[in-house]
Amino acid sequence: MAGLWLEEFEPGMVIRHAITRTVTEADNVGFSVQTMNPQPLHIDRHFAGATEWKQPLVNSLLTLGMMIGISVHETTLGTTLGNLGMREVSFPHPVFHGDTLGVETEVVSARPSKSRPGQGIVEFEHRAFNQDGVLVASCTRAALMRARPAPAVPE
Numbered sequence: 792m793a794g795l796w797l798e799e800f801e802p803g804m805v806i807r808h809a810i811t812r813t814v815t816e817a818d819n820v821g822f823s824v825q826t827m828n829p830q831p832l833h834i835d836r837h838f839a840g841a842t843e844w845k846q847p848l849v850n851s852l853l854t855l856g857m858m859i860g861i862s863v864h865e866t867t868l869g870t871t872l873g874n875l876g877m878r879e880v881s882f883p884h885p886v887f888h889g890d891t892l893g894v895e896t897e898v899v900s901a902r903p904s905k906s907r908p909g910q911g912i913v914e915f916e917h918r919a920f921n922q923d924g925v926l927v928a929s930c931t932r933a934a935l936m937r938a939r940p941a942p943a944v945p946e
Contacts (some may be wrong), residue, residue, distance in 0.1 A: 794870035797911040800901040849886035858919040860880040875933040890920040
């Protein structure tokens with residue numbers, strides 16, 4: 792298990808994730824079709840070529856999913872109980888086919904749950920950058936996390 796326990800998250804801690812991912816046309820078209828999004832900006836090269844971008848845009852929800860997904864191995868893998876919500880989601884620069892995403896995560900806050908013993912809430916700010924270091928996405932995410940289990944008491 793690579794995820795961190797509730798007690799290991801310190802506000803201000805920044806994790807620069809080792810995994811990067813190049814977004815392909817197949818990723819974008821497949822995701823858009825699977826999620827029933829017929830937006831021609833994502834799935835029609837001819838249509839998108841006539842826009843100011845001159846090429847298809849990667850579906851922003853795919854970008855959001857990749858950004859959070861890239862963070863999982865070094866933050867919540869095996870230690871989260873679920874997402875509680877996302878806010879302040881923004882996409883300040885488009886992502887195109889062939890862009891490579893890198894992600895960093897900052898811990899905004901971490902606290903024990905008031906109603907769920909052995910659990911707590913961690914608030915993360917995720918930021919994704921393209922291969923040129925341009926910020927392409929960010930969001931604040933709250934996750935319900937497991938606290939470190941108490942050591943087993945020998946009988």
